[in-house]
Amino acid sequence: MNKLHDWPEPVIRVQSLSESGLKSIPERYIKPATDRPSLNVEEDPSNMDVNIPIIDLTGLSEDGNNLPQSTMDQISLACREWGFFQVVNHGVCPGFMDQVRETWRSFFHLPMEMKQAYANSPKTYEGYGSRLGIEKGAILDWSDYYYLHYLPLTLKDYNKWPAPPDSCREVIDEYGKELVKLGGRIMKVLSISLGLKEDRLQNAFGGDNFGACLRVNFYPKCPQPELALGLSSHSDPGGLTLLLTDHQVPGLQVRKDDKWITVKPAPHAFIVNIGDQIQVLSNANYKSVEHRVIVNSDMERLSLGFFYNPKSDIPIQPMEELVSTDKPALYSPMTFDEYRLFIRLRGPKGKSQIESLHSPR
Numbered sequence: 162m163n164k165l166h167d168w169p170e171p172v173i174r175v176q177s178l179s180e181s182g183l184k185s186i187p188e189r190y191i192k193p194a195t196d197r198p199s200l201n202v203e204e205d206p207s208n209m210d211v212n213i214p215i216i217d218l219t220g221l222s223e224d225g226n227n228l229p230q231s232t233m234d235q236i237s238l239a240c241r242e243w244g245f246f247q248v249v250n251h252g253v254c255p256g257f258m259d260q261v262r263e264t265w266r267s268f269f270h271l272p273m274e275m276k277q278a279y280a281n282s283p284k285t286y287e288g289y290g291s292r293l294g295i296e297k298g299a300i301l302d303w304s305d306y307y308y309l310h311y312l313p314l315t316l317k318d319y320n321k322w323p324a325p326p327d328s329c330r331e332v333i334d335e336y337g338k339e340l341v342k343l344g345g346r347i348m349k350v351l352s353i354s355l356g357l358k359e360d361r362l363q364n365a366f367g368g369d370n371f372g373a374c375l376r377v378n379f380y381p382k383c384p385q386p387e388l389a390l391g392l393s394s395h396s397d398p399g400g401l402t403l404l405l406t407d408h409q410v411p412g413l414q415v416r417k418d419d420k421w422i423t424v425k426p427a428p429h430a431f432i433v434n435i436g437d438q439i440q441v442l443s444n445a446n447y448k449s450v451e452h453r454v455i456v457n458s459d460m461e462r463l464s465l466g467f468f469y470n471p472k473s474d475i476p477i478q479p480m481e482e483l484v485s486t487d488k489p490a491l492y493s494p495m496t497f498d499e500y501r502l503f504i505r506l507r508g509p510k511g512k513s514q515i516e517s518l519h520s521p522r
């Protein structure tokens with residue numbers, strides 16, 4: 162833990178670099194050739210029409226029931242094959258979603274001194290940040306971010322939330338309430354679709370003591386997008402992620418059969434993805450899939466990742482209903498606190514962490 166004391170190098174805001182108008186990016190943002198995005202593959206017609214499944218949640222009740230069987234089947238298939246889907250008619254008001262995104266955009270467009278007041282450290286990562294991981298000399302991602310806790314209430318600290326722009330804290334609070342509600346309903350749907358009782362998955366997260374946090378990603382324009390990544394390949398370490406993106410500006414790519422598929426977000430959809438903790442709890446029935454973000458030279462992009470996580474100090478292991486002699490437990494127990502130390506120290510590294518959890522058999 163003590164290693165997470167401070168950043169290993171002076172922090173550089175990617176937004177400042179971008180706004181300085183440089184024509185070529187500094188070396189520390191240049192990815193090795195194997196990790197660079199092949200931006201022209203996007204023109205590959207075999208790939209153009211592919212998208213993650215879009216699922217209509219019309220009729221979803223508070224208890225996670227009432228969805229037609231065909232919708233439940235789509236969700237189950239999406240979680241097994243993609244680890245990702247988008248939801249529409251999810252009950253969160255579209256106008257409010259726009260307001261939240263634009264409030265955060267105003268934050269990132271504040272003068273740098275005002276943002277620096279919220280500069281974060283690797284100890285908790287809360288606040289305004291520009292890197293993930295503390296390895297000296299690491300190749301960095303082309304993005305800045307803001308990270309904060311909603312739950313548990315013991316970690317919620319308004320002083321670590323931005324005060325300007327006006328109303329920011331209220332908007333964030335309201336957004337948290339809405340997403341906790343939506344997240345809870347999706348947890349029930351996932352539980353049922355795994356063949357379990359509706360509260361089983363939530364109980365495995367620690368019941369009412371689950372955690373929730375927000376990471377707002379800001380991807381400035383990049384003069385050499387073919388050499389960089391906005392966010393390196395990773396799977397989300399937590400439970401369930403609800404992502405709100407800029408629908409005009411694509412950027413998120415999901416790995417599918419060894420290809421990178423660019424997500425085309427439906428207007429006012431949330432992109433939902435399975436995190437590592439649900440992969441573990443479901444004994445790999447549901448997959449936490451690698452994803453990354455590409456950047457571009459003419460538009461900034463903003464996204465809000467809301468992470469619905471297990472209570473951080475309880476052991477997470479495959480649920481016994483999903484373990485049998487034919488399908489033994491694939492993972493050894495670990496708390497989420499222990500688990501997330503890896504990404505906090507080493508930064509985004511594909512799926513190497515969850516693979517290291519495989520129980521020896």
Ligand code: OGA
Pocket residue numbers: 376378392397404406412413452453454464465466
């Ligand atoms: C994340 C993430 C994707 C995006 O924050 O974990 O994967 O589109 N974000 O910004």
Ligand code: NI
Pocket residue numbers: 395396397452
């Ligand atoms: Ni992610």
